[in-house]
Amino acid sequence: MNILILGSGGREHALAWAVKQNPKCDRLIVAPGNTGIAQIAECADIDIMDGGAVVEFATGNAVDFVIIGPEAPLAVGVADRLRDAGILCFGPGQAAAQLEASKAFTKEICAAVNAPTAAYGHFTDAQAAKDYVRQQGAPIVVKADGLAAGKGVIMAMDLDTALAAIDDMFGGDFGDAGAEVVIEEFMEGEEASFFVLCDGENLLPIGSAQDHKRAYDGDKGPNTGGMGAYSPAPVMTDAVIAKTMDEIVRPTMAEMARRGMPFQGVLFVGLMIKDGQPRLVEYNVRFGDPECQVLMMRLGAQLFDLLQAAAEGRLDQAQVNWADDHALTVVLAADGYPGAYEKGSVIGGLETLPEDSTHMLFHAGTAEKDGQIVATGGRVLAATARGATLAEAQAQAYKMVDMVDWPEGFCRRDIGWRAL
Ligand code: AMP
Ligand code: GLY
16 A cells, blocks of 8 residues: 655654554655654655645555644644545544644533543633632643644643733733633643544554653653653553543543544543543544654554554454553653754764664654754654563663764653653
């Protein structure tokens, strides 16, 4: 089959790496791709936000299957354009992508099916939002309703911070995403991410992971897109998984179908777990980055068969072949990230790293310049390894990190600490 993956991050490098290993894959194209992806696939420079351009490219290149990586093209309906054109595609249409694109939409669905989640209020003006915050008290969480690239969530430990966040959001600090605001009860517990494939009707869990959102060791410093992850997440016991499926995922998916917007793709279920009870923090309608890197490390080539089964509506016949293994990824970021950082520093030593079914260095923000690899993003590389135990996966991943020669970069040294 000819396969097109949309996206350019570490997530898409990991997806490409897994897909490439499947014997069904004849030609693999990633748009726009990145320097690491270019080593295993063709890269094509198309505007992935333009559904018409994607359809034209897919048609012109006899693409049999399109896998959409990031949320932005899903939220503007690129999957709908592809399906309208008769092209097989993995990823939800615009209506179902609201599960990520609108927090108020998700909260309303949760309320309709009684799924456990934080109590909330939804506001379109600052005064009403402030009244609600004063009435509820701190700590409290203030969220921009729309897509804000992970930045639209303020955890306010005191009232003044919450009130200021409301002013910032309605004042336009988060653009259109902040035109509506959701205010939530602050939930305590341990966070985990859980991934479920859906074909509109049938569901198939494909693993759990735990991300490290803070920039520095000991969960200190500013929030980032994710500085590392590991899979599985020990907090996701069989009992917690069963509760998550029964109380949250299955009712949500049934409600989506009932409303005429069946969800097809991967549902990323962000959970807060306390005393064995999972509550929903958020849904995303795509794989996480860097959670995808550890999931792909564990799933390998079968991933492609699973995505195809989801897209073709036959997940009821699919199953995951689990190995009793662990994977861990460490993100290398440019000094200064998630704030301002320099671009263009040279990264050495990459040719010395192992690349096999248990070790892979995924690229996120790199470019090739004069025969050298240079950093071009905030999160730049993800050193990913698999082992029989989490400790072994961690040791292998850090061994890879130590072979990278990049003085202008940094990483956390404690990825996996909570589980080890
Ligand atoms: P979100 O974009 O909704 O996933 O929020 C980003 C992060 O903020 C989550 O991964 C949690 O760490 C935290 N968070 C969001 N909502 C809540 C909540 N209601 N209670 C506690 N933490 C939250
Ligand atoms: N790592 C969190 C996310 O991809 O949203």
